[in-house]
Amino acid sequence: MQSRPATARPGRPRSAAADAAILAATREALVELGWSKLTLGDVATRAGVAKTTLYRRWSGKNELVVDAVAELFDELRLPDRGSLAADIEGVVLQFAAILARPEARSGLMAVVAESTRDDALRERLRTSVVDRQKRLVVEGRVRAQCRGELPPESDAGEAARTVDLIFDMVAGAVVHRTLVSGHPADEEWVRGFTQVLLLGLTGAASGAPGE
Amino acid sequence: MQSRPATARPGRPRSAAADAAILAATREALVELGWSKLTLGDVATRAGVAKTTLYRRWSGKNELVVDAVAELFDELRLPDRGSLAADIEGVVLQFAAILARPEARSGLMAVVAESTRDDALRERLRTSVVDRQKRLVVEGRVRAQCRGELPPESDAGEAARTVDLIFDMVAGAVVHRTLVSGHPADEEWVRGFTQVLLLGLTGAASGAPGE
DNA sequence: TCGCTTTCGCTACGGGTCGTAGCGTAATGG
DNA sequence: CCATTACGCTACGACCCGTAGCGAAAGCGA
Numbered sequence: 130m131q132s133r134p135a136t137a138r139p140g141r142p143r144s145a146a147a148d149a150a151i152l153a154a155t156r157e158a159l160v161e162l163g164w165s166k167l168t169l170g171d172v173a174t175r176a177g178v179a180k181t182t183l184y185r186r187w188s189g190k191n192e193l194v195v196d197a198v199a200e201l202f203d204e205l206r207l208p209d210r211g212s213l214a215a216d217i218e219g220v221v222l223q224f225a226a227i228l229a230r231p232e233a234r235s236g237l238m239a240v241v242a243e244s245t246r247d248d249a250l251r252e253r254l255r256t257s258v259v260d261r262q263k264r265l266v267v268e269g270r271v272r273a274q275c276r277g278e279l280p281p282e283s284d285a286g287e288a289a290r291t292v293d294l295i296f297d298m299v300a301g302a303v304v305h306r307t308l309v310s311g312h313p314a315d316e317e318w319v320r321g322f323t324q325v326l327l328l329g330l331t332g333a334a335s336g337a338p339g340e
Numbered sequence: 341m342q343s344r345p346a347t348a349r350p351g352r353p354r355s356a357a358a359d360a361a362i363l364a365a366t367r368e369a370l371v372e373l374g375w376s377k378l379t380l381g382d383v384a385t386r387a388g389v390a391k392t393t394l395y396r397r398w399s400g401k402n403e404l405v406v407d408a409v410a411e412l413f414d415e416l417r418l419p420d421r422g423s424l425a426a427d428i429e430g431v432v433l434q435f436a437a438i439l440a441r442p443e444a445r446s447g448l449m450a451v452v453a454e455s456t457r458d459d460a461l462r463e464r465l466r467t468s469v470v471d472r473q474k475r476l477v478v479e480g481r482v483r484a485q486c487r488g489e490l491p492p493e494s495d496a497g498e499a500a501r502t503v504d505l506i507f508d509m510v511a512g513a514v515v516h517r518t519l520v521s522g523h524p525a526d527e528e529w530v531r532g533f534t535q536v537l538l539l540g541l542t543g544a545a546s547g548a549p550g551e
Numbered sequence: 552t553c554g555c556t557t558t559c560g561c562t563a564c565g566g567g568t569c570g571t572a573g574c575g576t577a578a579t580g581g
Numbered sequence: 582c583c584a585t586t587a588c589g590c591t592a593c594g595a596c597c598c599g600t601a602g603c604g605a606a607a608g609c610g611a
Binding site for chain 2: 303
């Protein structure tokens with residue numbers, strides 16, 4: 130069971146403070162410089178560490194920025210606002226607030242672009258960012274089923290496909306609105322979006338319609 | 341009135357063939373190398389032109405890739421399939437087919453990421469890519485209104501907001517499905533997506549024709 | 552307290568790309 | 582024929598990359 134000598138390793142342990150400083154410096158550099166002008170040497174200087182220390186922990190710019198941006202999504206929570214519509218609006222507003230921050234705007238789409246040619250990066254992005262968001266969809270569905278707002282799923286495969294569809298619709302719409310159209314996903318927009326999404330779901334996809 | 345000496349300019353005219361060769365070489369390099377490893381020197385070599393010629397026409401990598409990727413969306417058409425649902429499915433499938441091509445996957449998200457810090461690039465992206473897509477939404481709505489599938493808009497402002505919402509939902513969902521979730525937006529997915537979207541918009545169950 | 556191990560800061564380096572300047576030549580129009 | 586512009590080519594300084602090597606520092610076990 131000692132196949133993880135992570136803590137039982139001899140020698141000087143790695144500084145956890147350095148990790149935090151590097152990730153914070155990365156976000157700071159993303160705000161000031163953006164993705165393309167961000168250099169690892171500059172990040173190391175901002176963090177007060179040597180460039181070699183940075184390279185010992187991250188293999189490159191992509192991996193570093195993924196981790197730096199992923200921390201922004203830690204604050205995502207599923208609020209209990211009493212109804213499915215209100216819950217969706219709440220979590221979407223949180224998501225929009227994160228995407229409104231410049232460090233997320235500059236970094237997130239860049240690593241998504243890079244992940245289209247790097248399977249390892251895609252996996253890292255999936256586990257540390259995407260899956261954490263998707264879990265909120267699953268939780269929200271369960272809660273709505275407990276409330277009786279959604280029927281319990283009959284087919285597991287159909288249910289999984291529905292979760293994927295909802296997730297792509299929610300995250301995709303907010304990202305597109307914020308980063309491509311360039312308009313803020315404010316309360317008015319979120320209200321209209323939730324209305325369309327929820328009306329489309331409660332009548333159609335929840336319970337295996339045409340079968 | 342001769343403030344546009346675009347054609348009446350003395351001297352040797354610019355080679356239109358060089359423009360096409362450069363853009364084609366850019367797409368080729370995007371496929372082989374991806375965004376981050378693409379260099380302007382390599383593109384110039386592939387196109388058979390000098391690097392300086394490339395810099396005389398494009399100010400940098402961002403602008404070049406925007407133009408190269410924008411040409412991919414020229415083939416987008418709004419098909420007339422008889423019903424609003426079928427029209428949406430058709431255009432979404434076209435959009436998904438473009439996003440499935442590696443030169444679009446690598447380039448599009450990268451320029452979107454860069455455009456978050458470059459207003460001129462954002463404007464270029466908007467006029468040459470985004471607005472062209474959004475027009476399809478407007479056309480599709482007009483056609484559906486002629487068919488009687490959608491009511492004519494009462495408020496112009498409300499109608500514009502609805503178009504923006506639909507556009508962000510459609511484009512965002514397809515992009516997120518393809519590039520973030522990493523799954524193809526195939527016919528089955530498009531059918532489910534269209535069903536949810538259309539039900540959410542009209543509020544009435546639109547029976548899928550042909551089934 | 553003493554070694555062993557690993558990390559850390561620092562310097563230096565070759566390699567690559569960037570974006571521009573300069574030059575001579577090619578192509579078009581008056 | 583001449584002015585004007587585009588083109589190909591070379592060269593250049595500047596910057597960043599990613600790594601190697603070194604001595605010092607920080608834990609851990611004996």
